Amino acid sequence: MSRLRIENLQKTFPDGTRAVKGSNLCIDAGEFVVLLGPSGCGKTTTLRMIAGLETPSGGRIELADQDVTHLRPAQRDVGFVFQFYALYPHLSARENIAFPLRAAGVPSHQREAAVNRVADRLAIKHLLESRPSQLSGGDQQRVSLGRAMIRTPSIYLMDEPLGTLDSGLRLDMREFIRSQQLELKVTTIYVTHDQEEAMSLADRIVVMDQGAIMQTGSPASVYDHPANLFVAQFVGSPGMNLIAGCIQQNGRPSFRPHRSDACIPCPAVTTAGDATLGIRPEFLRLDPQGPLSGKVAMSEYMGSVTFLHIDVSFGRLVVRADPNEMLRPGDSVRVNYSAPHARIFDAAGDAL
Amino acid sequence: MATGQQSSDGLMKWGLVAPALLLLIGLNIFPLAYNIRLSFTKATLTQAPADHEAVGGRNYARIFKADESNRYAAALRTTARFVLMAVSIELLLGYLLALSLKPRFPGKSVVLLVFLIPMMLSPAVMALFWNLIYDEEFGVLNQALRFVGFASVPGWKTDTAVKFYTILMIDVWMWTPFMMLISMAALNAIPDYIYEAAEIDRARRWTVFRRITLPMSAPLLILAALLRTTDALKQFDYVMAITGPNDPATETLSTLMYQVMFRNFKVGLGSAYAIVVLVIVIAVATLFIRYLDRLREQEHAL
Missing domain, CATH: 2.40.50.140 (Nucleic acid-binding proteins)
Structure with missing residues (x-):
């Protein structure tokens, strides 16, 4: 059973920019798929359409065999990790993580237990009473991961979650995300422009350029058998x-x-x-x-x-x-x- | 040489500060000191300063006398009621307007412009216009009410039970746009991605409003309320235009002070009253400044 199916997905912005020009993609349950491409290639727009944060101009999105193309984000079962964390600045880390449960009306003792479980997993128990502004970028992103994880959605969408972190922290977090994903086996779509990050995380890489999918395949096949000159040059450092x-x-x-x-x-x-x-x-x-x-x-x-x-x-x-x-x-x-x-x-x- | 440099630096500093300092002393500190002195005398406007008769604390005793007929206490109550009602109605209406004007729609800028016009006009001039509108016989308001079929129309400017609200309505009309403007700024300062995150988190609209929109816009709203409070405390124009001073139903701190000083010429008593008002204003201003400090601290934490 495919967790996510995209058919001829298109997005044209009001200013005429054709951000996504008809993408097709099928993602299996438990897969870790990375959308890779230079900035402006349409990878984030694709992800936001899957989340429902952007309305497609054409095409179809199916989540768990259900057409969700025109559903609001809240009606889809997705978790989203934003590049700039998007934490609620006036709430503590604890309240941020608990927010999806509070929104769902879960009683407070159950919320507490769930937050503690997630915080344990993310190793941020000691930070729970802090406001986002008091946390480092890495810790903010952990909290944001926690907020996405607490509801166990059927698919995780991550929009360059490590893009703003410095390189050491980035490696740590990359490893962390990968180990979490291996353990929890949740379907994940991860957007990045960093080909090294893509190679190390992905089960499957989707290389995008100028709104079109250039190649889809395992990191090894994309690296060894680039489908075209763009992929040959973009993947690998230095490129081919x-x-x-x-x-x-x-x-x-x-x-x-x-x-x-x-x-x-x-x-x-x-x-x-x-x-x-x-x-x-x-x-x-x-x-x-x-x-x-x-x-x-x-x-x-x-x-x-x-x-x-x-x-x-x-x-x-x-x-x-x-x-x-x-x-x-x-x-x-x-x-x-x-x-x-x-x-x-x-x-x-x-x-x- | 070093000391020469230092003393010329010192001279420079004092030279730069002197004009401002002289202005401050001449226009603020001296008048305040003189006002305090006057407040302990029975001075009248026509007396030479030498003839001012000292009366000790008698002026203050009169202001604070526990008596039903104490008009000083009554003016204080009227002002407090006015401030409380005006600020809360304006804040509520302004915020609701800002919320309803948040989505984009065609003609939004025109609607905004229309809403903002009252704020741009001179309060004194507007008070005079409203005086005409409220006129019992010829005013537009009562004509309109009669036209739609009201048999008896309120005496906007004469009915003791109505007068206060007549003035309140002018203030609401005039300053709701200000609250709306600040509310809009507060709402616009909440980034879209916060709402996107809330949408992903499956928060219902009411939850989003109560847990996100309201707390995140509250600091600016409180700031606006404090600003309007200091402003409304000074209420003078509308009262003067609608009922004039010396009307027990609408007498505010400012109009009473005006009445005592410039109509009854009781400068000593008026000065004492001015000092009491000053203390009230300082108390409100302190609240205001404390709050600004707290905001700055929070911003530091951000």
Whole structure:
């Protein structure tokens, strides 16, 4: 049984912006799905339409096999975690978490018990009497999670919940959200522009750009087999190296980058003509016998790994190298690559 | 050299403060001190200061005399009743108007403009206009009432039981827009996402109003009520226009003071009364300032 089904969902704002241009998506019970994309890609609008905070301009939303397209948020069984927490500033953390129960008319002793249970789980028992303004961003987001959890809705919707936290806290909270989700097995849709966050949290990633879904799949499949150039570039940090050129079929396919005489091996494809070859930095390596020669332009030391930016005749490549590799800008190097890991995109930008 | 610098700095400071200080002393402190002195005399407006006859606390004794016919106490009661009724009616009406004007609708700005006009007009001029409207024979109000079929029409300005409310209605007409404006600001200051969160939390409209809208707009409402209280305490214009001073049914602190000082020329007694009024105003102002401080503290906590 699918928990959520979206059919041809569209949203055009009064100013004419087409935020969502007909999305289709099916989410199973217990799945953790991340909507990933740059700002303005329509991911938040999609989430808000699922919550009922935004009215779709077209299409259909089904929650637990029930058409909810035109129901108010209160009539859908959803929990929503806002990017800026949206806690009630005049209420204590305790009252904030208890608010959904109070709204439902649950008697006070039951409310108390439920709040304590949730607070235990979120490790915020000592903060319950504080006002939101007295709490750190991370703690405010915990309270906001608590408010969403107390009612056990059938689906959790999270709108960049960690977007405003600093990086250390973000990692902690990310881990926390993931462990909660694994334990409680609630269906979750999570919006973020941070591809690393998406990879680490998701069962399934939905990559969006300009109001359209670009690709849907497991983190590994999105990373290894990007459906198009946008996904190739957006997912991964740094993104895939993309080389524009053309495929030649002389017996076996080879790839010739534009503005270059170099001919590099290419995975087995049957087409010829203009194409883009994509290769991840980890499948390029420094090799004195490599077919590509270039000069180091920049070196990014990341601790466990160094990313070398190397200028070759047809552009710049990012190569993952051993952090012990002591290369300076201007040094000449040769680069080899693993052809089976290369991806080919056709002239329209779609993966072959 | 350092001391030279310091003393010239000191001179500079005093030089900068002096004009304001002189104004303060000349226009506030001296008159207040003189007023206190006058309040212990039997001075009249026509006497030279040398002839003021000291009477000790007799003026104050007269003001505080426990007596049914004590008009000073009566004016205080009338003013208190006026402030209480005016401020609460205006606050309630203003808030209700602001709530009902919250949703967007076509022509909203025109409606708002119409509602805000009374507030923009001069109270004294409006009082005179209302005087015409309320006229028993020729006033628009009674003509309208007769037209729709009322056989007997109220004596708005003469009926002892009605006069007070006549004046109250002018104040409500004039200042409800102010309360509406502040209420609208208070309501607009509540961010949309709070309502979205409440909607997600499945709060009913009444719960949203009672648990969110009302408590979150209350601080500004209280501020507005305090402002209006200090203002209504000074009620003078409408009373002067509708009944004139010296009418026991509508006599307020200000009109009584005017009557004693400038019609009866009893400057000594008037001064004593002014001091009593000052104490009342200081008490209200203190409440006001305390509340502002508390608001600031809360904002610090935010």
